[in-house]
Amino acid sequence: MEMFLDFFANTGFGLADYRNFIMIGIGIIFIYLGIAKHYEPLLLVPIGFGILLGNIPVFKGLGLSIYEPNSVLHYLYFGVTKGIYPPLVFMGIGAMTDFSTLLARPVLMLLGAAAQTGIFITFLGALALGFAPNEAASIGIIGGADGPTAIFLTAKLAQELIGPIAVAAYSYMALVPVIQPPIMRLLTTRKERLIRMEEPRTVSKREKMIFPIIAVLLCCFIAPAALPLLGLLFLGNLLKEAVVTERLAQAARTSVIDTVTILLGMTVGASTQADVFLTGKSIGIFALGAVSFGIATAAGLIFAKIMNLFLKTRINPLLGAAGVSAVPDSARVVQMVGQAEDPENFLLMHAMAPNISGVIGSAVGAGILWSFMVG
Amino acid sequence: MTGLEAIFYHNGFAMAAVGITIVFTALVSLSLIISQLHRALFVWDNRRSYIKKALRLFSEPKPPESEPVVKYFDNIYESARQFNLLIRATGEPFSLPELIRTAETRGIAHAHSTVSHLIAAGLIVGDGRGYFRWNREAYEQLLRQEPK
Structure with a gap:
């Protein structure tokens, strides 16, 4: 009996x-949301299982x-x-992404930059709530709505917060269809939501091949700390566009990203042990993450409206909401909200431009915060 | 430490302002460059014609090779006066070889081409017997048209 009690203990x-x-x-809720509700199942299922x-x-x-x-x-x-x-x-992601819409209308890239305002405003908010600067920077990056970027920066600046920040980032990415539409409807008029976008020009294969080279050189010269993220993003894209490296691109967009996603999701989930995760800080991180995401969405929408004051051909301000880098969910939400007003208005292709530039912008933002904190 | 005090203490406003400025700088520069990328590629594809055009800007304009150099053309009035005097001195009718030879010995430049041009202008006309005459009416009409 004593042995049994020892074993039980x-x-x-x-x-x-x-x-x-x-x-x-x-x-279990994460697994349920992933499987039953199809909210980012590729992320929520491994993370949910990792939490278990x-x-x-x-x-x-x-x-x-x-x-x-x-331990293993x-x-x-x-x-x-x-x-x-x-x-x-x-x-x-680079090996999966087609930058055509971005190359056809580069002005939409500004929406991706505007949405990153959320990162820096939340950084200030976290400082004001008493978080240390390195923690505040890691929390702010949730506004970029980019899970890998949030994990990368937190791993560099505040490893003890990886669990809550990763879970918050991926939760908000999964909840894009819930969080963004009310903000989009609040900040735009029906007339604005009905604006149709011009057909983009055809982009040549050579442009697509040259773009990753120019982009990596320019962005990494401006913000060198973004090199690990942007370097591999554009390498993946070059592999895709170069055609002659199709085999490598195929590996990058299938086996490599799938393997890494499983390991990343599972280990991030497993890092949320109750004694580490259920703290007052985690609640603060979740609250600030939601604020950050909301500010990022609003900043993109407002900037699109400001751009319309100067552009000859007006753009649909809903595209601003795609400036957060939750690819391609926020672009899909733009399409959904646009089509709710006009079923024949197809915004998805146009929304991919700010969406992808949001990925670049959040990586640059992460690089800047990292260099500020270690500098 | 919390609130504005914490933000000021950690230099938060400056970091946020510089951060968002750098993000904008990176993406604005990138968008400017890629907006010109297709134009740059078009110029590259047509580089030979652009190089030719550029070289033409820096070299003196040359007349097309197919057309003869007719320096006298702008001064047909002066040529007509010279040959009017010459023909009056040598007499009519005259043969063209003789007229050209006389003109060359008197130092008139490009005598052969000038005579050819005077024939084209109707100032030297054939007399139907293998010789030529000076067309005085055409000469006087030409002088009336001379810009002052």
């Missing part, structure tokens, strides 16, 4: 407290917990803490 049931069950509940793994209470010293140096999960988590996975995800 070392099982999950014996070691668990209520917080573990709360986190397991959150993990991370919150099974284990006996300390056996090398099982993600935070124990000799710890080695897999190495790719997160050292910032290895996010650039590999970016390479896959």
Whole structure:
């Protein structure tokens, strides 16, 4: 009987407290949202399952917990803490992305820049709430609505916050169809939402091949700290556009990004152990993340309206909401809100331009914050 | 430390302002460059014709090779006066070789082409017997048209 009680005391049931069950509940909700509601299933399912793994209470010293140096999960988590996975995800994104719409209407790139205002306003908000500058920078980047970028910057600046920040970033990315439409309707008139966009010009293959080279050189000369993310983003894109490297592009956009997404999602989920995750800071991070995301969306919309004061051909201000870099969800939301007013107005293709420039802008923003904090 | 005090203490406003400015700078520069990319490629594709045009700007204009150099053309009035005097001195009718030879010995430049041009202008006309005459009426009409 004594042996049985000893054994029981070392099982999950014996070691668990209520917080573990709360986190397991959150993990199950993530899995449910991914599978049943199709909210970012490729991210929410591995993260949700990782939350389950991370919150099974284990006996300390056996090398099982993600935070124990000799555990398998710890080695897999190495790719997160050292910032290895996010650039590999970016390479896959680059190999999947077609920059044609951006090249056809470069002016839409400004919307991607405007939406990054959310990052810096939230940074100020986090400072005002008493977060240290490195933590505030990591929280601010949630406004970029880019999971890999948020994880990359947090891994560099505030490793202890990776769990809450990653979960917040991916949660808000998954909730783009819920968060953005009310802000979009609030800040635009029906007349503005009905604006149709001009047909973009045809972009040549050579332009698409030259673009990643120019973009990586220019952006990384301006913000060198964005090199790991933008370097691999544009490498992936060059592999795609060069045609002769199709095999590599195929690997980057399938096996590489899929493998890394599984490892990234699972380990980030596992890092949300109840004792680390359920703190006052996490609540603050979630609240600020929501504010950041809202400000980013609003900034893009307002900037689009300001641009219309100067442009000869007006643009649909809904495109501004796609300036956050949740690719391609925010572009899809723009299409959805636009079509709610006019079913024959197709904005998706046009919204991809600010959406992709948002990815570039948030990576540049992350690089700037990183260099500020270490400088 | 919280509130504005924390922001000022950590130099937050300056970092935010510089940060957003750099993001805008990067994306605005990139958009400016890529907006001109297709034009740059068009120029590259047609570089030979652009180089030719550029070289033409820096070199002196040359008349087309197919047309003869007719320096006297602008001064047909002067040529007509010279040959009017010459023919009056040598007498009519005259043969063209003789007229040209006389003109050359008197130092008239480009005698052959000038005579050819005077024939084209109707100032030297054939007399139907293998010789030529000076058309005085055409000469006087030409002088009346001379710009003052």
